[in-house]
Amino acid sequence: MSMQPMSWGGPAGPNLVSIGNIHATTHHVMTPAGTWPIADINVTSIDQTSTTSRTPTWAIVLAVVLVWFFLLSLLFLLVRETRVQGFISVTVTTIQGRSYTEQVPVIDPLGRADVFNRVTYLQSLIGQERFRLGR
Numbered sequence: 001m002s003m004q005p006m007s008w009g010g011p012a013g014p015n016l017v018s019i020g021n022i023h024a025t026t027h028h029v030m031t032p033a034g035t036w037p038i039a040d041i042n043v044t045s046i047d048q049t050s051t052t053s054r055t056p057t058w059a060i061v062l063a064v065v066l067v068w069f070f071l072l073s074l075l076f077l078l079v080r081e082t083r084v085q086g087f088i089s090v091t092v093t094t095i096q097g098r099s100y101t102e103q104v105p106v107i108d109p110l111g112r113a114d115v116f117n118r119v120t121y122l123q124s125l126i127g128q129e130r131f132r133l134g135r
Contacts, residue, residue, distance in 0.1 A: 016125060019090050019118045020102035024125055031092055033100035039129040042093045045119045049086035049106050056081045084108055088115045 015023045023030045029038050059079040066073035088106055093099040106112045 017118050017121050019115065019122065020104045022090060022092055022100070022102050022122075024122050026125070027129065029092060029122075031100040031102075033098065036092075036094050036098075037129075038126055039133050039135055040095045041126060043119060043122050043126065044091045044093070045116065046089040046091075047112075047116075048089060048103075049084050049112055051082060051084050051109075053080050053082045055079060082109070084112055088112065090115070090119055 013025045013027075015025060017024050021032050024038060027038055029036050029041055055077060056079060059076040063073050063076040066076075084106060086106055087103045089101055089103050091099055091101045104115050106115065
């Protein structure tokens with residue numbers, strides 16, 4: 001008996017995309033609330049992140065310290081730092097009315113884009129399966 005790593009692929013093969021606890025294969029979506037055929041679900045996402053922009057502390061300190069030597073040091077006050085915080089709610093709803101919502105935390109703009117790209121890919125898998133089944 002050999003010890004081989006197993007991917008949690010569920011009933012229809014390996015995972016193609018994972019969004020938090022939502023995992024999708026070619027034919028099924030697995031969540032903690034259950035496993036459903038991928039053609040029988042809808043996926044929606046709600047962006048609940050906030051973006052703030054401010055002048056970082058180091059820029060203010062350098063502007064104050066160096067203002068006596070160079071007036072150009074006031075340009076440090078033009079430096080901006082952007083922060084993204086919050087989460088994206090991803091909801092899987094079945095045609096039977098069951099649903100599961102995953103709140104994926106986001107800490108930077110790239111993470112936000114990654115979650116939306118994963119949701120878009122999952123929606124394309126749903127469309128491909130519906131087309132294959134003629135729905």
